[in-house]
Amino acid sequence: MVALAPRVSGSAWGVYWIPRALHPLAWWLWALGLAVAASRTTNPLLLGAVVGVATWVVLARRSDAPWSRAFKFYVAAGLVVVLLRVVFRVIFGGGQGATVLLHLPEFVLPQPAAGIHLFGDVTAESLLVGAYDGLRLATMLICLGAANALANPRRLLRSMPPALHELSTAVVVALSVFPQLAESVVRVTRARRLRPGSDRRGFSAIRSTVIPVLEDALDRSLLLASSMDSRGYGRSGDRSRRTSSLTAALMVTGLAGICVGVYALLDGTTPRFLAAPALATGVVVGVGGIASSGRGVTRSTYRPDRWRAPELVTVSAGLSAALLVYLTSHVDPGNLNPSLSPLSWPQLPALALFGILLGLVPAFVTPHAVGVESQRR
């Protein structure tokens, strides 16, 4: 794979392989495609394949940037999710299913608690239900982690259209909080180890980690704020006070309308006029607000990201994974959600597996990240 990456440029083929960071949006679309694929199934084989594909691509194409190291924290979070689900099934499982693995004493809560049973027989069925469900959530989490590890969050923010900048600022800041924190923890812990007398444990160890991490986060956000400020973010431009308050009012009203509309759509007991009409109104008002906020906003961009062939390859790999799993859910739904009553081996829907494996393509046919190998110690 890497032998295919000649250092010569000039030909289109050579240009294709020049090491560079892919457009962050491409990585995000790829990862979201995998996450959508994962959300359609509880088949542990398919979910495991999604995790494997995401991990492989991350290991092959991540850069040395701080946010790239956060991937393992997402994997750890996924493991915790699965474990928690299984533990909850043991505690509240109530012994459904026939395959009893372990006998535990059973406690029945008194009548006010509506006869909730604690513990009781632990069955393979209930454990597997918990594990499958947890694995699905964990897989989606890991897909997000992959996107965060591969895409530069600040570049992502930069490539958003100006009209969306208020929304996207919030979204990008929210998305990059966890990787930044994780990176801070790694750095602070390493620094603490290098210091003498660092073998403290327990509470003091936590204190000596948490405070530097928080301070680090504050410093970093100030730095980010100033760098955004210098590029025109957060500046109201030539807008008058009236325009900006109008924009804010439109945005808030639109968001509220969207929330009410979505809730009413999903909850059948809400009056119907709150459903689709409220949603449509919310969308219209929100779009008005976005358009109003985008007017007159100017940003300067240093070395803008280009959308080239590798980005197309990446995006189509992710989207085809989602598409093929979605198609399988119409053709072969049973194998996407393996039966647990009766207990059966998970089957392997070929189409869905093929789609997920297509997600591996970016690990081979995208250019390397910038200067990864050269900057290593």
Next chain:
Amino acid sequence: MTYAWRRVASAGIALAASLLGVASPVPASPVAAAGAATAAGDFCASDTGVTVVVDMTALGGDIIVRCADGPVGAGYTGLDALGDGGFSVEGTENYGLAFVCRIEGQPTEARSLTIPGNPGYHEECATTPPQSAYWAYSFAPNGGSWTYSSAGAANHAAIPGGFEGWTFSYGEPAGAKATPDLAPQLPAASTSPTKPPRPTSSGGGQSTGPTPPPTSTDTGPSTSAPSPYPTRHPITASSTASDAPTTGQPTTEPPTTAPSTSSAAAPTQTSGQSGGAAGAHGGQHGGPGVGSGAGGVHTRSAPPSDLAQPKTTVGQADGQVQVTSELPGPTEQGSGSAAPTVIGLGVLVVLGLGAGLTAWWRSRRA
């Protein structure tokens, strides 16, 4: 929140649900399936059992009454009773039998249910069924009244000699606590199914009913009794039908009557036996074109649109037997072989190795 809890409480259930095709032997004769609310041996004769009442009238079906022999004792839950009664039960994919999603294969996935906010809802049994179309669980002592259970069936101890009720709550106002439309009253002690049969409407109405005479596919000792409610019957017949699709149920218990001609085989409606059911529904039957004297007794009329059973095939007109294909998908996937799982694990191992090699190669080059 409250709705959710109520659903949780009412839909809870637990028993190794076989999918429809693997229903345990059903003590219902084909005739019973043909629309009688009470089939032979339906109500429990002793106090050690519990009578299970499944009311699918909201789906255009019937009220099925069967006896779970028990013995009902400590730890014998409503879910156990449902399974013991020979009902096939299907839970949800996410929560297993914590929620009863289908009983006797109903509602089918193919069926379009109208629920608030979603007029074309199809029950896929992936997650909790909607509160406007779900199996409501209730219980009652003999001679008492129905109580909508606040606990799930898996957590509720069945009452010896009592009743367990399952009502498909559909088309009810929000928050309705549906209970079976049948008084929880065991018939008098003489209800053993040895009484002389009283022909149902299907028997009598064969010649006059709008349906064609039965096709000849029934070969069982008790031939089917065609009924004037042809399309409704597949619903209740589904489990029996899937048990013995071709033979017209020579299986299980023969109807209480001696095997007889096709027109007579309605063992069920002995007057005493059917007291409760008939009383409950007496005024309500009569679908379009009901044969009069016959009394298709316990079936209630239902809107014709409800009756559509798209998958049913030939024998529908006879009222029961040939409904095997009614539930298409799930029966095939009982317990798959482990081979695809092994292949899948192999793929996972390859993926893991590849990722590891990539990482190793990159760190070596660095």
